[in-house]
Amino acid sequence: MAIKEDEIEKIAELARIRISEGEIGQVTRRIAEILHMVDQLQAIDTHEVEPMANPLDANQRLRPDTVTEDNRRDSFQAIAPATENGLYLVPKVIE
């Protein structure tokens, strides 16, 4: 299935990446090539094969419920683009 520009635009919106008018053609072409390449998987019979999310098939360890973190707000916010009164600032969020 060849992907179309409007689909790429939708995906780019989901991924929050602006793509300019000028780029969209080439971006679409290259992604179409990649999708064409990965499409060879569709021919493989994977009936009853359990998907493998982790190469070791290991299980989750559980952490004790203890507080181990101190307040490091100052050092974390020293590298933030915009803060005020201890809050991170973003353009107004409209609910």
Added chain:
Amino acid sequence: MYDKSVAELSQGLREGQFSSLEVTRSFLDRIAALDGNLNSFISVDEGAALRAAEDADRRLAAGDATALTGIPVAHKDIFCTEGLRTSCGSRMLDNFIPPYDATVIHRFKRAGAVMLGKTNMDEFAMGSSNETSYYGPARNPWDTQRVPGGSSGGSAAAVAGRLTPAATGTDTGGSIRQPAALCGITGLKPTYGRVSRLGMIAFASSLDQGGPMARSALDCALLLNTMAGHDPQDSTSSTVPAEDYSEGLDRPLDGLRIGLPSQYFNEGLDTATGERVRAALTELQSQGATLVEVSLPNSALSIPAYYIIAPAEASTNLSRFDGVRYGYRCQDPVDLQDLYSRTRAEGFGEEVKRRILVGTYALSAGYYDAYYKKAQQVRRLIKQDFMDCFEAVDVIAGPTTIGPAFALGAKIDNPIAMYLEDVYTLAVNLAGLPALSLPAGFVGGLPVGLQLIGRHFDESRLLHVAHRFQQATDWHLRAPDTIGSEAAR
């Protein structure tokens, strides 16, 4: 001084032949003189390196030294370093100074190693040539018109160019092994879960693994001793005890069974490279190993499976780069959507954006089963192929790459061609296995690598085989005569 191995430096430091300060200065001088041609470092912190060297010298004098105390090491710029910019090769993190150390960095510091600086890499480790770096490509010391490989290209170039005795790298689909092969050094990608991923900026969580890059297997073993071990802060970190990887490297190879997958010696392999790899295998045979034909029938599927799984995981791992809490933020966003979409459009490079889009697509409604789930199923088939082979052999061997280093610019405009560069390395990550690349000879003056793949947690055996090979050969000792404009001087 700069031509000494980690093992030699370690011995010399403890015997008092030279100080860490002297060793560190000599490498810093070399970086200052030559890195203009190699571009293998993104950041060098001379002051911190010299202070660490002084601390190491005090530790050495006090008799409180480890094998790595006072040894200069360079770290891939994907490992977070407290107080030192960690860019991940991206404009997105060009201004990012982490307030914490990665576990790997912490372990090196604890061992008393001296951090020279942070090495160049493909942006967010996405690339096989180092050309996607925001800081421009690192160059191959054997021919600076060629790529060093990637994504750990800066680490490979720095080790090969003798700008550091050793370095760290990360390997998601071949990012340690391929540049190691193309630069003529030894690089080990450990078993998934062997080395902590905490503080190592994630590309594809279920594939990423940090590992050592150095000139020899012995040096890699010394580094791995420091890097390996359980980290309770990484849920995917293994609790299998780490070993002393430098132990017993000299044992003979008698009885070793080496599997040669037919799929790794196919028409895609450069003929001369294939010959060097076969010659290397003959050497191992002469030391008592048996060569056995094996098959990895699903190995061709590793490329499509990888190029779904890795971008899918990456697409969401990289969502945190949104211009709110750290890193790049676009100028004067008009609203929230503008902040997100422009920050990410401007902060990420082309290849990273491409993979985010592919991954977003593969996970999106209606495509999940056809892409992501399918790839995870194929992943199990690929792992099973290896498990079947390891019933009959102890190690699987083949070429690391399809040929020697290619010219800068040769593949950067052709993503698919670039992806095919990793045809022999991707499957290992999908299966979570350890694998090592070591110098196997030269083709047209450029190094090529032999890849050894082991069972889960069998790093010792890979290092053992590689060490025995290096005892009988000198490919790993060869250094480029001149580096770039040094030749013109």
Added chain:
Amino acid sequence: MQLEPVIGLEVHLQLATRSKIFSGSATRFGAEPNTQASAVDLAMPGMLPVLNGYAVACAVKFGLGIGAQISRRSVFDRKNYFYPDLPKGYQISQFDAPIVGRGNFEISMQDGSTRSIGITRAHLEEDAGKSLHEDFHGQTGIDLNRAGTPLLEIVSEPDIRNAAEAVAYLRALHSLVTYLGISDGNMAEGSMRCDINISLRPMGNATLGTRTEIKNVNSFRFVEKAIHHEVERQADIIEGGGNVVQETRLYDADRDETRSMRSKEVANDYRYFPEPDLLPVVIDEAYIEAIRGELPELPTEKRHRFREQYGLSNYDANVLSDTRALGDYFETVVATCQSPKISANWVQVELLRQLNRDDTAIEHCPVSAGQLGGLILRILDNTISGKIAKQVFEAMWKGQGSADEIIEQRGLKQVSDGDQLETMVDAVIAANATQVAQFIVANEDKRKKLIGFFVGQVMKLSKGQANPQIVNTLLAQKLK
């Protein structure tokens, strides 16, 4: 056409852990902004989640509490979307393989009847931070203290038919989770938040109508109001021949209305997939049995026992088993005074009234259960009347001592001495000749009322301390 509402609730329950679900940050409420947000909570590069074992234990407790299936293997997934209060750009949640599967929940209605509400599933997830919209030069401030707080999302089947059932379900749930000790249930601090899925269909119709989802309703009263409002709104649309639009709505408590959240209407595609930074959570039989062993008596069990053991009415048993602390208090009172009936009355009427008035939790009640039992003993042995007992209770509430001390100090002991009472009765008869004259000619009904008047006068004279039974007998004799 008679329309029937079909309602399902999704409750987000904040679990009572000390630290967050995936990091070692504190979960304390009300801290200064971003002082409880660690590198993991802030999604700093390279940071990784590690699962809090107590959060898992809480979820398993809940599952056992409703007799649900506990998944031996559950999986965390990433739910991907961009929002400033979601630092990673995804929420770690559970999608395909939740930790708690299907279960059932019995709720008790006001009229004493019971209903069974199906629980579809309950899964663990992390909370998001908070957006503060006060004006920061036209910008929004983000506080990530709450990001990573463990939540159990409890999803009900669409088994609820009206607002009263919804509230009864939430009350029962609140009671269960506080019994289990897995949540403080503090609604004001957002420990229990509710999304309401609601649709209407013609009575008797099996297919569901188009539903709307009302987000984030955080009190029982608002749930009731929001459902009333939304049922009415949808009924108006359907009866007017229109179609309900599937959408997310917000309940505005100030205006008592629901309105569409247009900003959320951008088609969301959450791209769920297994969280690769976490591994599957596998729990075995031994783990489950160990947790089963820790379970306290549950509200339903306690309610049944209160009815059996103490002969309480359905209503009383319900009220008194509402919280573990109240049930325990009641049982200590009974143990002290041996009278379940009077204990039930005193706890429900006087005690709860005072607690409500002072907005005090039972845990901080100034009168201990033993003290209240002591007071009831004095009623039972006729030392004081019920009326005086209320005065004594007031004094006890103010910390003025035990019942006996207060009775003693204030001389509140009931007067049962015949001579003393006779003198008072005589004085009252003498002072109220008119009423006595009326009494003589009055019929039975009128006489009863007048006796009441005379008793009242004697009580007044005795400052309430006269034993009313003896006064009654004396009056009957004297007025014959």
